[in-house]
Amino acid sequence: MIWSHYLLQVNIYLVVFYAFYRLLLDKETYFTLNRIFLICSGIFSLAIPFMRVDWFSKQEISQQIYVQVEQLNQFIVQTGTEAVEQKFNWGNVIVMIYLLGVAFFLIRFTLQLLAVKKMLKGIKSGLAFSFWKKKVVAQNLPEVATVNHHEDIHIKQLHTFDVIFFELLGIITWFNPIIYLYKETVKSIHEFLADEAAAKFQGDKEAYSMLLLNQAFGVNVNTLTNGFFKKSMIKKRIFMLH
Template identity: 35%
Template sequence: MIPYALECMAFQLVFLAIYDFWLKRETFFQWNRVYLIGSYLLSLILPWVKIEAFRTEVPTAFQGYPEFLWNLDNAALTVTGDKGSTFGIPWELVLLFGGMILTTAFFVYKLFQIHKLKRLGEVHYFNEFTRVILPNSRAAFSFFKSIFLGDKVVEREHETIIKHELVHIRQRHSYDLVFFELMRILGWFNPLVYVYQNKVSELHEFIADAQVAKMNKNEQYKLLLSQVFQTQSFSFINQFFKESLIKKRIVMLQKSKSKQIWKLKYLLIAPIILGMLFYTSCENERKDGIQETIAVADIQNLTETEEKKVFSRLVDLAEGFRDWELHVEDGTSTIHFSRPENGESYISDPEGNPIKAKMRIETELADMDFDFFGDTSTTTSEYDLDGVFRFREVDQVPIFSGCESEPDKRACFNSKLQRHISKHFNYPKEAVEKGIEGRVNAMFTIDEDGKVVHIKTKGPDKLLENEVERIIGRIPDMVPGRHDGNDVNVMYSIPITFKLQ
């Protein structure tokens, strides 16, 4: 969301710069009106547009890497427990929606003020508009089809003012201003929305002045504008008398009409838009295809500095980029992190906090010896490898109950195991009371009879280890795995993260 908002604001800044330095001095007021509204809408759409011809292809890498033994569907499984009735909302959402609520309330208040003025005024209905005479006022403005005039405005000036306001009504200028008012609600944090609204409001007055000046004597109209009148502080009404605009309007009335050839200036927009499309379409190379490598001395025994560097970079990439790859290598092993395709896979940091990423591993070590960022006291000597095959090595993996008719037995095994853990999970009460969290690595074998045996666990506390052992022990018997035509023992491992909420 933040990258999108920043891109929109960057595009708006470019469009406004073009307007200020290249277009606003011309008398093509209607063209400028279309430019401002159109460029604002384009700034909202362009970040989403990708033109294939502009895309820079990033080669698909790392396909066909072996699945790491304890990595379930490229993601650790996180199980959660409730540590109380606390309810937390990210502060970013609180700030965003808080601002939207306040700006909405202010908008409603301004609408109420206009309604109040109409209710207190003397209303006269005509074919094209409704005239509202305001008591004890020298105001003059319009809102949609209503023209508000103070009773202290000289009556001979009414006709000229009404002609001016009718231009606003006929050209539906109020719709422009209300549109930007709504954009101010959705993007209250964006100062450029206010700039756009002010510039469009200014153009409305130039358009109406140009129309009325054709029918009235130019000098008489300038004299009328030069008078000081009361104004209303509403950002979405078309005000006849607005002191900050009077001088600009008089200057614009004195300005000679721009030559038609200068409309060619608007062609400048085309290469600018193409450049923006090139920018957004090539993001695949700049943002979506970012690849980084971090070299470490020993992946199994990261130093505190290395661990902090790896995980802080992982968090930055997972939160700030649409697609990315991070490689951590030490000469014998390489861990490949990347964005999960479904956006729902997670790994965990050493404290058990989830990071939206998937992980693939290349290693010359035995899978069971590879304990990523954890305690490596478990070695091959503690686990009999004789006659035991790794899950990814066998011709046919063990068949979980319910997976008999599934074409992809491996994917079904992973899915069923995840459901089993979620179904039978029960966060130990004592662990909840003590606030114990963290990752438990579980390793077990499905023997030649399809039974789960040799369950081993390693985690931050015995309470969590026992719970994982209990859950794994309840896995129903399976059809055993097969290799070279024989039933074999198959080793499997999975990390389970306990997280209190």
């Protein structure tokens, strides 16, 4: 399979699956189901193009069409070689831009990992976040036991796996705006799941909502981590909690 064709199909499936999610699941409070759907959407988007190739390769008619198309392509290439050589090759430019984008986001991802490693070595006042099996919770936070439980949920449910998966997927699909919606949505679902458990732990949804609201101006942390205080999510987290 040609890489460009595969990449195009992956991005199309990502759009289709996310559109389905927004239309039917976005307002639902089945957070675990929503999380599974989004992860499967990413996995299936990567896998389906291979499945389609395997299926079509078994069809005799498709094989005949493929041969005819290949013959036509060879004819076009042979007859148009001189004309193409004289023109600017936009295909190479697009490939170079794509590879530069991949390199940029790969370097960015690596730097973020190094930043997380550094953050895990020290506890900053007012900070609370988790990454894989490690967490950082400042002891000067109000309701620190509840915040600790919130971060424990992130760890137990392996939320970092989702974040890393979509970050890696985003490296090869960086030009597709939908991938950034996937990242934002899956992180929101992580917070809804942890909030739901933390509110039960505290025993009072209203009190937990006030805890979120009072800490709305907390410290922003690395995008690879699951942070307790994320300013942009506070309003929706309180809404989904009820």
